[in-house]
Amino acid sequence: MEPRDLSAHSVYRAGRGIEEVARELGLDPDDLVKLSSNENVLGPSPAATAVIREYADKVHIYPKSSHTDLIERLADDWDLAPEQVWLANGGDGVLDCLCRAVLRPDERILVPRPGFAYYSMSARYHHGGVSEYYLDEDDDFRQTAQNVLDAYDGERIVVVTSPHNPTGSEIPIGEVETLAEETDEETLVLVDEAYGEFSDRASAVSLVRERDDVAVLRTFSKAYGLAGMRLGYGLVPEDWADAYSRVHTPFDTGELTCRAGLAALDDEDHLEQTRAMVRDAREYLYENLDAPTWESAGNFVLADVGDGAAVTDAAQREGVIVRDCSSFGLPECIRITCGTQSQMERAVSVLNEVIEA
Numbered sequence: 001m002e003p004r005d006l007s008a009h010s011v012y013r014a015g016r017g018i019e020e021v022a023r024e025l026g027l028d029p030d031d032l033v034k035l036s037s038n039e040n041v042l043g044p045s046p047a048a049t050a051v052i053r054e055y056a057d058k059v060h061i062y063p064k065s066s067h068t069d070l071i072e073r074l075a076d077d078w079d080l081a082p083e084q085v086w087l088a089n090g091g092d093g094v095l096d097c098l099c100r101a102v103l104r105p106d107e108r109i110l111v112p113r114p115g116f117a118y119y120s121m122s123a124r125y126h127h128g129g130v131s132e133y134y135l136d137e138d139d140d141f142r143q144t145a146q147n148v149l150d151a152y153d154g155e156r157i158v159v160v161t162s163p164h165n166p167t168g169s170e171i172p173i174g175e176v177e178t179l180a181e182e183t184d185e186e187t188l189v190l191v192d193e194a195y196g197e198f199s200d201r202a203s204a205v206s207l208v209r210e211r212d213d214v215a216v217l218r219t220f221s222k223a224y225g226l227a228g229m230r231l232g233y234g235l236v237p238e239d240w241a242d243a244y245s246r247v248h249t250p251f252d253t254g255e256l257t258c259r260a261g262l263a264a265l266d267d268e269d270h271l272e273q274t275r276a277m278v279r280d281a282r283e284y285l286y287e288n289l290d291a292p293t294w295e296s297a298g299n300f301v302l303a304d305v306g307d308g309a310a311v312t313d314a315a316q317r318e319g320v321i322v323r324d325c326s327s328f329g330l331p332e333c334i335r336i337t338c339g340t341q342s343q344m345e346r347a348v349s350v351l352n353e354v355i356e357a
């Protein structure tokens, strides 16, 4: 007996863990700066940590009220009905739910290249096919409706990422609307706003309120510092929102996860502190890194260093872990997560040395 043919499936390669790298290099994990996975270097909100401790002795109970409370809270914040909020196991879990609810066997998803790997993985898990549209490096990875439409061929789901990982570019909301207008009635435009908290632009959620063919993805993994809890959510059109109850696994987001999410939403200071740190770090990287960078609306900056893999390896030996962008199709680039002032100073001094070498 064998699994089905998985040869078209790729394996997700996460930025490497700090313990893993420390062990390999024989260094103390505390001496490493990990700037490879766009995590919040300030950690979670202290309020989230406190609530995780508080509820630790209640995890023998299935999560029920916390799930409902969090959905209601998010529905309230976004001015949507509770059925339009799909909680899931990270933003990745949201992609799974949407693929499961929307894709019929052999229907296709249209995704950006360079872009986030899990879009196509999730589509394939759900017996779908994958097509790509291209963001042009020479045009600073600019995102327009026309650029996506040039590649569009009736795919069932079209994904735009704004702010975009790994480039930091954005798509104006008017362009998303044009895209939704110009694609078939049966096509869902999914706007991945995993980095939305770092952007000054309004969320595409206004289109979710007005239309039946736009959905938005958000996550607690980035700005809220809860990547380890696995919490994300989709904001979906009202008309088909009840599909959630038919496609999600029972109790797919844990008790501590939901409680932590609720606490994080209440901690505006932590979010504001995070945003301010990211704004400063982006400016510092643009100004001080000895390599061309792209303006970013996320908590990371893409830089053209010539040979991304070589620079990543050399920086890692000096204790600075950044993301080599070969897997995104940008072998000349690295992506640096925004951190504290001292982390940015250390990262830039190490990177500038190895870029020159």
Ligand SMILES: *Cc1c(COP(=O)(O)O)cnc(C)c1O
Residues within 6 Å of the ligand: 089, 090, 091, 092, 093, 116, 161, 164, 165, 192, 194, 218, 219, 220, 221, 222, 227, 230, 231, 232
């Ligand atoms: C990080 C990320 C996500 C979701 O990550 P989760 O940890 O699963 O919430 C989704 N899209 C993009 C572009 C990301 O970078």
